[in-house]
Amino acid sequence: MALIDEGYLEFSELQEKQKLPDAERFQRGPVAVLECIQQIPCNPCEAFCPFGAITVGSPITNLPVLDAKKCKGCGTCVAKCPGMAIFVVDKSYSGTKGSVSFPYEYYPLPQAGDEVAALNRKGKAVGTGKVLKVTNPASFDHTPVVTVETDLSLTDEVRNIKKGVLK
């Protein structure tokens, strides 16, 4: 398993371990993608979701389960997950572009409009992206959530950006 051997998830591995929102749900707007696949005792995602869309239940080592119908893609869980393992993906607003929101705890923070290198789960640049917004309210407790626009085809792969702005 790439995750335990190498430190990153292959998308196929994720699909195997987590029930992801279906294509129809992705068409309807932003939605959370839970990349939490190990049974560790943890449940803030469940506690903080304002829509009750995430269930961990008991025992606390259950993997979180997303009710994609209830999820509004608000991104609260992205900031609250201590494992930084939740992303919001929006494939709905254009036939060619989509966006990925991810937790980003590095300085300097990117700014809306920045052109950046989009990195995949291995940290490899797979394309370019444009920062759409950086959300950082006090309730996120110093875990800013960055939303970056990329090619629609990359939204299942892009999970980070490279520090600094592209020329």
Added chain:
Amino acid sequence: MILEKDVVVIGAGPAGLAASIEAAKAGAGVLLVDLNLKAGGQLFKQIHKFFGSRAHYSGTRGYDIGRKLVREAESLKVDVWLQSTAVGVFPGNKVGIERILDGGVKKLYTVHGKAVIIATGASENAVCFKGWTRPGVMGAGAAQTMVNVNHVRPGKKIVMLGSGNVGLIVSYQLMQAGCDVLALVEAAPKIGGYAVHAAKISRAGVPIITSHTIVEALGDEKGTVRGAVIAKVDSHFQPISGTERTIECDTIAIAAGLRPVVDLTRLMNCASVFEPVFGGFIPLHNTDMETSVKGIYVAGDSTGVEEASVAMEEGRIAGTAAAQSLGYLSAAEAGKTKKLLWERVNSLRSGPFGERRLTAEKNLLEHFREEIREPQPEIMIGGLAHGAD
């Protein structure tokens, strides 16, 4: 002169603070001693959000938990002595404390605690390779203290040895502080810590090189680190000759696990066992967290290396039991609290990552019950009922 206290707690980390809070809440007079300048133990360098259940502050950053515990202890009038080292525990629950007073004057005190709770934590394991004493080779915990407490980068280019949660988390935090982590080297064929921690540094481009170890720290003309020679290891963790390569770096951080600090419990001849799951020699304890020596309790990493969340619950159990033993809580009140706390500890030890610890703990409690004495009744340990009922 011997000072008198209901409860003396040694070590003001998460376990010691939680123990002090519970004992003081029940009405006991508590003295909490710690050799550092500040209470909180490692919590103040843990800038990440904790796992666990909402009931155990999960999703909260370590330093915020530390602040909360310190405030709570203060509001309960726990007497906190900082820069105070417990230099010995002597028969009759007498604790020798060397305290640094204002102006740097050291004074030795003997404090008699009707109960003594030892929460001295753990220390980092070293890994010896050629050049391991060079400036620039340090424990991952030291590197973490430098960036998160003292706001000083240990270097610019870091190689981390060890992929347990400490190695993974500290690598991430060094990057947050602006260091480049060039590689994380792990002797085992698999990553040791949680995958989500590994994923964070992977997606930032840090390679995690498994089945490798550091064989040498290279030095520059002054002797400080200028590179790490790594090599592939065989199935017995022996470096394979000919596979060496050099990573240029100025810092090597070692995250090779921790071992419990047991000097004081050894001094008291508390019955101990070697339990690798918990990091080495540890004092046995019952479900009250009381050792084989009546009135001496243990909690936190000093009774088995785990996470701060477990340490806090163990501290609460020890503090509750100590207060009960002094008559501040009835058996019924204390029993109810302890049962709830044990359920919380067990839930933290659940799942594939916790299973080994849950089993090891069960065996240790069993061992204590059979060979030392019966614990308090009516406590459930992972479905295993001890004592009455």
